[in-house]
Amino acid sequence: MDMSYTPEEQAFRAEVRAFLEAELSPELAEKVRLDRDLTKADMDGWHATLNARGWLAPNWPKSFGGAEWNAVQRHIFEEEACAAHAPRVVPFGLSMLAPVLQKFGSKAQQEHWLPRILDGSDWWCQGYSEPGAGSDLASLKTKAVRDGDHYIVNGQKTWTTLGQHANMIFCLVRTDPDVKQQEGISFLLIDMDTPGVEVRPIILLDGTHEVNEVWFTDVKVPVENLVGEENKGWTYAKYLLNHERTNIAGVGFSQAGLAAVKRVARAENHNGRPLIENPHFAARLAQVEIDLRAMATTNLRIVSKAAAGGAPGVEASMLKVKGTIIRQEINDLARRAAGPYAMPFASEAVEGANDMVPDPHDAGPVAASYFNNRKLSIFGGSNEIQRGIIAKVAMGGGR
Amino acid sequence: MNFELTEERQMLQDTLRRFLREKYDTARRNEIIGSEAGMSPEIWAALAELGVIGALFTEDQGGFGGAGFDIAVVFEELGRAGVVEPLLDSALLGGRALAGAGRDALVEQVIAGAVHLAFAHGEPGGRYDLDHVQTVADGNRLTGRKAVVMNAEAADHLLVSARSGDEIGLYLVDRSAAGLSVQGYPLLAGGRAAEVTLENTPAQALGLGLDDIKDLNALAIVAQSAEALGAMETATALTQDYLMTRKQFGRPIGTFQALAHRMSDLLIEVEQARSAVINAAGYLETDDRDLFLSATKNLIGRAGRLVAEESIQMHGGIAMTQEYELAHIAKRIVMADHRFGDTDYHLERYIALCVA
């Protein structure tokens, strides 16, 4: 056991900090801090900046052009990037599809798709969920029927995050309806410009356009876009879900969120004293900070173990559940700290609204973020599903 | 003890519920929220016509109710339907202030739905403290700034609190008065508010002071708590329904005990919330008023958060969409905690009153 950072790790932190200072524009950081909608150009730009530095793909092996950072390096980067209000890197290509291609894709697929992910040629989205298949993903109905050199795809995906910007979607589709559900699913890469693909927006409760429905009507997909073997898609999907969950604790986000709450609570006046000195508020703030300190260590422990070869299974579920509880609690504190100024709808959806809400402490749209982040405990395997996994491993006899 | 509504109140509840069920569905309301005014003049007129505004005033004031339970009945129904029209600010706070000042002619117009009001009391940095007033009255001229004033843009008159020496008083300001500027914006849970600045703005003193403001605030807490209760009832009804119809893994998700028990907890909390609102309404005109109001607002804040968050969680993604009724209802519930003192504020106040 040694809790201190090595000189190399400290040097790495300094390097990350210098990079962020030099490369992250104050305008973009301000947008991130205020939780404004980022444009495609904002996201593409940051993607390119990271790629130029070779830091875009921390989890990829060097042989594929990744940084191959260890757990501590990733932790340091996440901490620093969140503290500096760097945009989140869109994860669908980089941390979801890429690991699947690297493990199960053909050489041709790897050579074609992986460089395009790095250089931003393709924007990927994730086509798993359907209206009838959420937690019960294996019940998905979108079907792909082989027809010569093509699959013909029909059906509907939903909740497709940032699908409005994407040109490619990786999908789970049903290729065999006559076997056990999990055994008839394939993993297919679909070009969204193909005739028959239609993207329809879904507006979320905070007024944002973040997710979409994606409809497929007789969409022709070349067979070389099948990943791995036909009807083995469930295995790949589960592999992907584990990767989706490795960064799920969101420690960096929580740290940045907590700092923001403190800033507002210091400025906000309550009965003639700063709110941060109020015993009730201070106690709740301390409580969540205590949880977060432990979570940061839990996260590092688990991620290091995974890096050493142990697959994150039940531990990833634990990170997801506790990590999202902490993040959501911080969102709750943030809206409380803002008091009556949490009520205005300061969203970009309303032209110029931010200029009209002279919220004295510039807390940003804390209530909108509170509602938007209810998603954290719903997507990527809901917290109920994660608890089910933990219980099964703990009491159901093995993994 | 008798926990039944009187016949009149029962009728009021039935009529209002029926009207809102027919005229105020999700699509219509989202249309209203998206409109420039953020409210519907037709709905306002219809509510006045139904006597909903009149029910908030005593017979002496020209209405036919005005007691805690009248207010609770009205606002519970408004909450149930997620109504965004500013009855609380325009009719209750504004109207009852005018009634207290004996402005009978104006009150009559308020009850008829012909006059709109705004209650401009809170100030930037004041949070929920009622005596934080820095706006200054120099004779009959006001200077200062008011924060998040509901309905300020649409109001014909504003009721503005201001300080003259050590005394806090309430003043009537015309919407078109010189030196009055109103910067409007939409609210997350629907409706509109504004930042209001006054610069040497002419006003009429109403002869009301801080104690009257506290009395008005008491009415508002009953109304806001009842509104949150109504919204919580809708949230639990929607969730209950969804748990019985949504299937995953081949069965209704309500059959998973992990959800079933939490649904039960929500139902328990809503019963607690109902009792809390009854306490607030019932003790409104007693010496224990403030203690019960703080107890109620604190409980509503806690139960409301639980109901809103758990209802969304148990629905899954669907509850996150603007088109689904629960999204708006959950926002109304949570945002109720940002007015007239939040959960923590009232916990402290309760403790202080108990010790006193």
Ligand SMILES: Cc1cc2nc3c(=O)[nH]c(=O)nc-3n(C[C@H](O)[C@H](O)[C@H](O)COP(=O)(O)OP(=O)(O)OC[C@H]3O[C@@H](n4cnc5c(N)ncnc54)[C@H](O)[C@@H]3O)c2cc1C
């Ligand atoms: C903002 C957002 C973005 C998303 N982005 C994407 C995306 O990019 N791509 C994609 O494919 N999907 C995406 N999703 C979909 C997400 O993965 C699903 O919402 C999630 O799987 C839950 O499914 P559901 O919403 O249908 O809820 P349901 O599965 O219907 O669940 C409803 C409730 O029942 C509970 N429940 C279900 N089964 C059980 C059980 N066995 N035991 C106990 N409780 C249970 C759930 O936990 C939940 O509380 C996104 C969702 C959201 C909200």
